[in-house]
Amino acid sequence: MGSKGKQGRERGEEGLIVSHFGVAVEVLFASGERRMVKVKRNSGHVVGDHVTVEGEVLARLPRKTELSRRDARGGIHLVAANLDVLGVVLAPGTPPGFLDRAIVASRAAGLSPFIVINKCDLPEARELGEGVRAVYGGILPFFTLSAATGEGIAPLCAFLSDGHRGAFVGTTGVGKSSLMNALCPELNLKVGELSDYNWTGKHTTTVSSLHALPDGGELVDTPGFRDFGLVDITVPELAVRFPGFESLEAHHCRFNDCRHRQEPGCAVREEMDAGGISEERYRTYLVLLAEVEALEEEALKRSWRSNKEKR
Ligand SMILES: Nc1nc2c(ncn2[C@@H]2O[C@H](COP(=O)(O)OP(=O)(O)OP(=O)(O)O)[C@@H](O)[C@H]2O)c(=O)[nH]1
Numbered sequence: 170m171g172s173k174g175k176q177g178r179e180r181g182e183e184g185l186i187v188s189h190f191g192v193a194v195e196v197l198f199a200s201g202e203r204r205m206v207k208v209k210r211n212s213g214h215v216v217g218d219h220v221t222v223e224g225e226v227l228a229r230l231p232r233k234t235e236l237s238r239r240d241a242r243g244g245i246h247l248v249a250a251n252l253d254v255l256g257v258v259l260a261p262g263t264p265p266g267f268l269d270r271a272i273v274a275s276r277a278a279g280l281s282p283f284i285v286i287n288k289c290d291l292p293e294a295r296e297l298g299e300g301v302r303a304v305y306g307g308i309l310p311f312f313t314l315s316a317a318t319g320e321g322i323a324p325l326c327a328f329l330s331d332g333h334r335g336a337f338v339g340t341t342g343v344g345k346s347s348l349m350n351a352l353c354p355e356l357n358l359k360v361g362e363l364s365d366y367n368w369t370g371k372h373t374t375t376v377s378s379l380h381a382l383p384d385g386g387e388l389v390d391t392p393g394f395r396d397f398g399l400v401d402i403t404v405p406e407l408a409v410r411f412p413g414f415e416s417l418e419a420h421h422c423r424f425n426d427c428r429h430r431q432e433p434g435c436a437v438r439e440e441m442d443a444g445g446i447s448e449e450r451y452r453t454y455l456v457l458l459a460e461v462e463a464l465e466e467e468a469l470k471r472s473w474r475s476n477k478e479k480r
């Protein structure tokens with residue numbers, strides 16, 4: 170990215186958007202200086218964007234990654250740019266299938282996922298952790314911890330301090346705010362009061378922000394993201410990025426769009442017969458595949474209907 174700046178095409182001082190307030194962003198410059206710059210409400214700038222600033226004019230530099238979420242009406246919103254890792258947070262009660270979906274969505278967005286089992290001060294969480302570790306422990310970075318007691322936080326700090334910029338996803342109540350608080354003490358998020366906070370109509374001031382961690386690394390806190398989660402995954406993404414299919418170096422199936430069911434020359438089925446992919450993982454894949462197919466079909470029908478209405 171530095172080389173782009175040298176082309177002289179972009180003038181102004183280079184900085185990083187560290188907070189977004191809807192109508193203004195806070196930019197952090199290399200000098201350490203921070204400055205507020207006004208933006209239009211839907212200017213498309215997000216936290217994590219590298220920009221050049223000349224007076225009140227912001228120019229965005231190319232993004233490495235984009236993380237998006239889907240709102241209650243199905244609209245897609247960009248949440249943050251240039252993250253390299255995404256922590257999928259689980260606790261007792263997380264619905265089955267969430268972890269696989271989150272991993273696939275994260276990989277599809279170019280972010281390396283890692284797993285956090287929170288609430289390990291509770292026996293149910295330790296049990297959950299053992300089960301998850303047995304399947305995913307060899308595939309992804311894995312942390313069992315308690316945001317409440319601080320147990321197990323240090324290894325996660327060490328991981329993030331290795332130059333990573335990340336965010337957390339997880340269903341409501343798994344402890345994402347608690348975890349953010351445990352990792353960046355400056356933050357002081359209102360744990361358990363967030364839906365209240367939105368409900369009272371303060372949502373227009375919702376701020377997303379990027380925090381430097383005391384030991385290194387950065388975390389993005391995006392209140393909206395907590396409630397809604399990732400965008401839907403697609404069948405091709407699932408077929409390539411399903412956790413457990415890593416032993417397939419590239420896509421070696423005979424058909425490019427192989428869904429790994431009964432297609433001839435399917436590398437996934439061959440790998441399963443050879444013992445490289447467990448039958449359990451494969452069965453889980455088939456269940457998720459059927460779900461994603463059904464969702465895609467529904468979406469297709471909806472768009473046909475709305476096209477008909479328009480005509
Ligand atoms: N026992 C235990 N409870 C925890 C832990 N971490 C969080 N909690 C509790 O779990 C509840 C939810 O925590 P939050 O941090 O608000 O969870 P969240 O994922 O941010 O929730 P949303 O904002 O609704 O998405 C709170 O009552 C916390 O006190 C933990 O490590 N152990």
Ligand SMILES: [Zn+2]
Pocket residue numbers: 422427428429430432434435436437438
């Ligand atoms: Zn296949």
